């Protein structure tokens with residue numbers, strides 16, 4: 001019988017061996033399988049580049065353990081400063097006997113699924129999707145600003161211009177910004193796009209309207225289907241896998257310019273310290289700063 005392995009994320013190849021045919025389970029890799037839907041005791045081995053958030057990490061570890069067959073090996077690794085130093089204790093709390101090594105500023109924890117696990121249901125419950133009464137939306141630990149309104153998003157919502165027609169929300173998160181955009185009936189269609197499956201699934205719950213469409217995809221890839229839009233809104237990311245990445249926001253701006261019709265607008269909020277104007281100006285006919293406050297800047301760029 002063939003053995004079925006899983007992998008979560010992209011562990012550096014010098015730190016962990018992952019079979020080429022391993023099933024990918026990271027919610028940040030479009031098209032990956034979903035660990036929360038993987039049948040219990042169906043995997044023969046699992047390797048995780050464990051995610052940085054504590055609740056998110058315990059959730060991924062608990063789901064991985066649930067999906068493993070009894071006695072099957074689990075390898076979990078993380079950079080020291082992104083949860084690595086806590087991995088051992090977290091796995092021990094789930095009932096595992098852990099061997100830990102250290103290499104290239106990572107901790108690598110190796111164990112086997114024991115006959116008896118502890119605390120799995122609590123970890124799964126704590127990390128799963130839930131309705132948050134304070135923000136009035138479905139959310140999940142690990143997605144962007146999962147339990148609070150991001151100040152940049154809040155500022156953009158306050159200063160949204162009148163929008164109408166067909167638009168897109170680039171990096172939609174759980175749909176906070178999109179909810180404000182769709183509040184006006186003049187918007188006939190809004191495509192919400194994010195690289196995080198959990199965010200897209202929450203947004204689907206949150207925006208139950210035929211005017212909303214959803215795409216789980218990487219906006220760095222070309223998207224010819226996003227064409228002739230009247231507007232694009234975005235609170236563009238500037239971190240990729242935890243590292244500041246100015247190229248990511250630049251890719252978002254470039255994709256917005258390609259997706260808009262002539263005269264269409266891109267409305268975006270950005271951290272003041274990032275050089276967006278230089279990116280926007282060559283791609284748009286007119287770039288207007290709308291407001292600058294609290295470390296954020298809002299631009300309206302017309303194609």
Ligand SMILES: C[S@@+](CC[C@H](N)C(=O)[O-])C[C@H]1O[C@@H](n2cnc3c(N)ncnc32)[C@H](O)[C@@H]1O
Nearest residue numbers: 144153171172173177194195196218219235237
């Ligand atoms: C700053 S957050 C904004 C979320 C939401 N629009 C809000 O305002 O609360 C940026 C979003 O971009 C998403 N993202 C990051 N890289 C991406 C990529 N390459 N393609 C698509 N979405 C991406 C993140 O998952 C995150 O949800």
